[in-house]
Amino acid sequence: MNKAYTYIIFILLLIILPANVLAADPHEVRWHNEAADTTTITRILVKATDLCASNPNQLVEFIGREFIGTPYKSGTLEGSPEALTVNLEEMDCTTFVETVVALALTVENHRCSWIDFLDMLETIRYRNGYADGYASRLHYISDWVITNTHRGYIKDVTGRIPQSDVQIKTLDFMSRNRSKYPALSDSATFEGIKNMEVGYRSHRFPYIKSARLSSKPIINALKGGDIVALTTKTNGLDVSHVGILVIEKDGPHLLHASSKEDKVVIDKLPLTEYMRKAHQLTGIRVLRLQTQ
Incomplete structure (x- = not known):
């Protein structure tokens, strides 16, 4: 993708899209820092799209490396009521992998907005594809693997x-x-x-x-x-x-x-x-x- 074109997309997604789409966002999202997180999501999606990875593994590794140095924190998903939680500034091992996978799948599906990322993250994190209480979250890795294998992810x-x-x-x-x-x-x-x-x-x-x-x-x-x-x-x-x-x-x-x-x-x-x-x-x- 042309670098100038990539930059234009980045600016549009970063500035225009959140302002126009936020009111229509169907997600109940618990943000850690909405402005910072949406900026990070958009930046990584644009960089990963521009990478033109030859295979999904290359994409996963590239995106994973973008988070090196991010502070560790456990329990960031906990809160009541259960809601799609996004925190790209602090991660535990599970939220790190889920975030990377959701970003990679968003790119693989030729999507490039943070709204698309939210769709994917919620889909892979919950049994029926959406947050419907604590028990709907895929807590065991075996449950996560089986569910997301059936979805083809x-x-x-x-x-x-x-x-x-x-x-x-x-x-x-x-x-x-x-x-x-x-x-x-x-x-x-x-x-x-x-x-x-x-x-x-x-x-x-x-x-x-x-x-x-x-x-x-x-x-x-x-x-x-x-x-x-x-x-x-x-x-x-x-x-x-x-x-x-x-x-x-x-x-x-x-x-x-x-x-x-x-x-x-x-x-x-x-x-x-x-x-x-x-x-x-x-x-x-x-x-x-x-x-x-």
Whole structure:
């Protein structure tokens, strides 16, 4: 795309579009900083469109790198009532990945406004595509993967990677740890979560064991821009961390919102070493955006 034309689009979207469209916005949005966030969304969409990425993985990695240095903060989605929450100035591992995926899918769908981004973010974050209470959010990664695979947005490629294995777990961590989730003090919300968890009794999913990640065939099968979900030993839980792969000279590294580093970083440790030191982690699942 011509640079001058790109700049014109940026100015129009940044200045004119919010003023004209805001009143018609169908979303109930809980903004952290509306002016700053809409500016950031528009800037990244324009840059990513101008990139002309050859594949979705390249797009995901490019957008993920745009957030390096963003401060880490957990719990930014929590609030009552449940609403589409947007915060690009503070992120945890899940909101980082969701934001990157929503931006990449917006570009893939040849859209370039922050309103389009809101549509996509709400679609991938909620079971029926819109916020309808706390229980409508896709809290478990397995639920998120299945829902968004059915929508054609992502694909789980773990089973195609050499030496992959299968894990079977019952996902009920939230209902068994009700006190950890203030929203579950409401009985109707609690029942909604329990009803969702029924579908994940003895849930079967593919993963690659941590001990096998140094295998050359596995390393060669991983790509920059892969979304990785780190599986856990924690009873009742499938995944405890998510990030994006970048391929460095010494192999795959994790681009993620790190609570240890207190910001979005490319981890200093190669993925194999990161997993070896994280004793509660059992392996990884590998997800990719669907090619449109």
